[in-house]
Amino acid sequence: MSAARAGSKHVQRKLGVNTWVWASPVTDARLSALAPLARGFGYEVLELPIERPGDWTPGAAAELLAEYGMEGRIVGAMGAGRDLLEEGCRSDTQDYLRHCVDVAAALGSPTVAGPFTARTGRVWRMGPEERAVAIRDLRLALTPVATYAGDRGITLAIEPLNRYETSLINTVDQALDALSPLLGAGVGLALDTYHLNIEERDPAAAVRTAGEHCAVVQVCGNDRGPVGGDHTDWHALFDALDDIDYRGALTLESFTADNDTIATAASIWRPLAESQDELARRSAEFLIDLQQQRSLAP
Secondary structure (H helix, E strand, O other): OOOOOOOOOOOOOOOOEEEOOOOOOOOOOHHHHHHHHHHHHOOOOOEEEEOOOOOOOOOHHHHHHOOOOOEEEEEEEOOOOOOOOOOHHHHHHHHHHHHHHHHHHHOOOOOEEEEOOOOOOOOOOOHHHHHHHHHHHHHHHHHHHHHHHHHHOEEEEEEEOOOOOOOOOOOOOHHHHOOOOOOEEEEEEEEEEEHHHOOOOOHHHHHHHHHHHHEEEEEOOOOOOOOOOOOHHHHHHHHHHHHOOOOOOEEEEEOOOEEEEOOHHHHOOOOOOOOHHHHHHHHHHHHHHHHHHHHOOO
């Protein structure tokens, strides 16, 4: 029996939603409509992607979020031209990640989350020696950015992706091994239930393995649709989050089919709910109800 089931207090977490549910890229105009919509569904955190610097204005976003009593979180997008493993892209990608850190600091986001390794959707075969070289190169490329983030009190939360989106880091174990010299100030992990469902034999055990290094948690149904009514064992996942004392937000990440930056990698080819509003509403209702149930449990 987990510590949570044995009677320890169940953690109540804020709920967040990524603007990718509705828009790609997001703009100041779209944000002005999405913030009150998300707040009305019960979300307290808005996760803001930086697809292209300048798509939206950090100062205006901060004022908007404050108006609705919301917090902001930053995510990066490793689209075309962003890759820490390709020498020709490395310097520009490092500059992009520093920009994301600067925006996070301006917005009050403690994290910048994303698959900060190679371009999302780039997959290739590697033998053991090739993998060792790739991990070495990744560590070298991340080190100055991690230092930059840590100096500003920001954590780069690096996300393992499923096998169809990357060849490098698919599991929590791989992430801990690859990032071991950098974990701590400046680097942590972002765990997404969609990828956990594909790559981990036991998603809850993987959460416990991540432990204190789990800095961001993104949620969705196992098909990228609404949270709840899917085959994910949400109680087991929440028990694991309680056990590691994760106190960050639970952020819904799904996508509109009209996604500029990672359309192929996200692979949203059909509607996942009656509408994007319904996807967000149903997810919030399920998560609010689940947390209330757990708060009353012994």
